[in-house]
Amino acid sequence: MNMSLLESFKHYSGMSKSGINKQKTTTFGDTEAIGKGRFWSIISVFSLAVVWHFGSTLGFINPIFWPAPSTVWQQFITISQDGYRGFTLWEHIWASLYRILVGFSLGCLVGIPLGFAMGLSEKVRGWFDPIVEFFRPIPPLAFIPLVIIWSGIGERSKILLIFFAALWIMVIAARAGVSSIKLNKIHAAHSLGANKRQILQHVILPNSLPEIFTGMRVAMGVCWGTVVAAELVAANSGVGYMIMVASKFLATDIVVLGVIIVGLIGYSIDIIMRKIEAKLIPWKGKS
Amino acid sequence: MSALNANHISMTFDEPNGNRVEALQDVSFNLKQGELLAILGPSGCGKSTLLNIIAGFLAPTSGAVINGTTKLTHSGPDRGMVFQQGALFEWMNVAENIAFGPKMAGVSSEETSKIVDDLLDTVGLQDFGDKAIYELSGGMQQRVALARCLANNPDIILMDEPLGALDALTREKMQSLVLKLWKDTGKTIILITHSVEEALFLGERLFVMAPRPGRIKQEYRLPFAEEGLTKDPREVKTSAEFIAKREEVLSMIWGMEEEIMGNNQAVGI
Numbered sequence: 074m075n076m077s078l079l080e081s082f083k084h085y086s087g088m089s090k091s092g093i094n095k096q097k098t099t100t101f102g103d104t105e106a107i108g109k110g111r112f113w114s115i116i117s118v119f120s121l122a123v124v125w126h127f128g129s130t131l132g133f134i135n136p137i138f139w140p141a142p143s144t145v146w147q148q149f150i151t152i153s154q155d156g157y158r159g160f161t162l163w164e165h166i167w168a169s170l171y172r173i174l175v176g177f178s179l180g181c182l183v184g185i186p187l188g189f190a191m192g193l194s195e196k197v198r199g200w201f202d203p204i205v206e207f208f209r210p211i212p213p214l215a216f217i218p219l220v221i222i223w224s225g226i227g228e229r230s231k232i233l234l235i236f237f238a239a240l241w242i243m244v245i246a247a248r249a250g251v252s253s254i255k256l257n258k259i260h261a262a263h264s265l266g267a268n269k270r271q272i273l274q275h276v277i278l279p280n281s282l283p284e285i286f287t288g289m290r291v292a293m294g295v296c297w298g299t300v301v302a303a304e305l306v307a308a309n310s311g312v313g314y315m316i317m318v319a320s321k322f323l324a325t326d327i328v329v330l331g332v333i334i335v336g337l338i339g340y341s342i343d344i345i346m347r348k349i350e351a352k353l354i355p356w357k358g359k360s
Numbered sequence: 361m362s363a364l365n366a367n368h369i370s371m372t373f374d375e376p377n378g379n380r381v382e383a384l385q386d387v388s389f390n391l392k393q394g395e396l397l398a399i400l401g402p403s404g405c406g407k408s409t410l411l412n413i414i415a416g417f418l419a420p421t422s423g424a425v426i427n428g429t430t431k432l433t434h435s436g437p438d439r440g441m442v443f444q445q446g447a448l449f450e451w452m453n454v455a456e457n458i459a460f461g462p463k464m465a466g467v468s469s470e471e472t473s474k475i476v477d478d479l480l481d482t483v484g485l486q487d488f489g490d491k492a493i494y495e496l497s498g499g500m501q502q503r504v505a506l507a508r509c510l511a512n513n514p515d516i517i518l519m520d521e522p523l524g525a526l527d528a529l530t531r532e533k534m535q536s537l538v539l540k541l542w543k544d545t546g547k548t549i550i551l552i553t554h555s556v557e558e559a560l561f562l563g564e565r566l567f568v569m570a571p572r573p574g575r576i577k578q579e580y581r582l583p584f585a586e587e588g589l590t591k592d593p594r595e596v597k598t599s600a601e602f603i604a605k606r607e608e609v610l611s612m613i614w615g616m617e618e619e620i621m622g623n624n625q626a627v628g629i
Binding site: 255258260261263264265266267268276279282354355 | 417437440449492494508
């Protein structure tokens with residue numbers, strides 16, 4: 074039997090409820106009974122687009138403050154063909170992405186082992202706790218002047234800032250991951266004859282993956298914020314640099330284009346990370 | 361020959377508010393190879409503390425646990441442990457959980473997979489080797505926990521309320537499985553439980569413990585575990601002797617309860 078157009082739309086938009094959830098009468102507070110809300114996401118994006126388009130064409134929105142979608146699209150075509158300020162659009166995007174990937178990876182490489190050590194050893198925890206808790210609330214951008222003095226305005230200074238942004242988040246996530254283990258599991262592993270190294274590798278590490286992944290998703294978001302801000306100060310490429318230069322010439326179409334690019338890439342990375350998470354940690358929230 | 365010897369074990373510790381708690385006071389017993397000991401008692405009687413001392417997770421304030429001729433000080437693969445729940449590794453499937461002990465000990469993978477296959481068979485999970493832990497029911501998870509413990513071939517199996525979280529019917533089936541494994545493997549088993557019926561049915565020997573200070577109040581030798589190997593569990597549990605013992609033990613525990621409540625009234629709770 075063919076689904077009607079409305080039904081198939083409901084199906085793909087995640088509106089149709091299945092099984093027992095159809096029968097439930099108490100839904101407020103029951104997070105399983107409510108759908109994913111994809112239908113409302115589609116409506117939301119669509120209405121924003123409609124408001125933007127008609128607001129611009131009917132003259133409600135001043136293009137100096139917020140350009141029309143067609144202008145932004147035109148700029149996208151132009152810049153992706155001719156480039157901007159000596160670099161192609163893809164080079165600008167890659168410049169930002171590269172800084173994030175390197176800084177974020179370094180943050181994970183240092184932060185996760187440090188968080189683990191803090192979770193497992195009294196000495197390490199005592200030693201690093203004041204340092205981590207002191208630096209954590211300081212926005213990495215506050216270090217820009219220092220970082221420029223240390224490493225100049227090249228790649229290294231931006232990567233260092235991203236590194237700082239990711240580091241503290243990953244330390245805390247890894248430490249929380251270690252503390253989340255049930256004593257039962259540790260006792261079980263001991264009585265099954267595992268030594269310390271084996272318990273770390275086969276029990277503590279996999280058990281902490283859900284917290285570490287949550288930390289990575291949070292850190293990734295913060296890294297984007299940091300890289301754009303860092304490029305506003307000192308750079309000659311990158312999406313943040315594009316936005317900054319464009320703003321000096323009141324080219325709001327390029328500013329908005331840059332904002333959309335950052336938003337879309339950030340969102341895509343989060344979707345990829347959620348997929349990896351579902352693949353790697355299928356037991357999350359099910360034990 | 362004595363398999364396990366608990367020698368004048370006492371355990372006291374100070375609570376953060378300064379109260380001194382006497383969790384165990386001079387507990388001694390001998391357990392022969394292949395005996396099944398059930399330990400029953402109200403909350404706070406020190407039965408979990410006792411099991412943790414035997415397992416080697418806690419050191420007693422005084423006294424010692426001796427296995428054969430060696431004094432036990434740390435946990436080890438000679439004493440397998442089965443917990444109430446949540447001690448399986450969710451990131452491993454059923455077979456990997458069971459293989460954990462042999463793998464850590466460096467047993468070859470062919471031999472390990474043979475052990476795992478045999479044990480899956482023993483606990484009735486033949487087709488569940490590649491299932492994830494969260495896909496299993498509570499009873500099945502406890503079957504995995506039993507198999508994981510047996511894979512290491514321990515001298516003694518310690519069970520900390522292993523069936524406490526299961527529904528009545530599953531619990532009864534699992535009790536029969538525990539008896540069957542006890543018979544087939546000839547292991548020494550110490551099992552802690554809250555349930556009077558379970559303690560009577562499974563305990564070839566039974567300690568009823570009393571709180572404040574934690575001590576063995578009464579010891580029984582019971583025929584019901586042997587009977588349970590051949591007879592239907594319902595038949596054993598509805599026999600006149602079983603019911604009489606159950607009432608005896610229950611009224612003893614009620615007595616302890618009144619003692620505690622009386623004390624509390626005296627201090628104004």
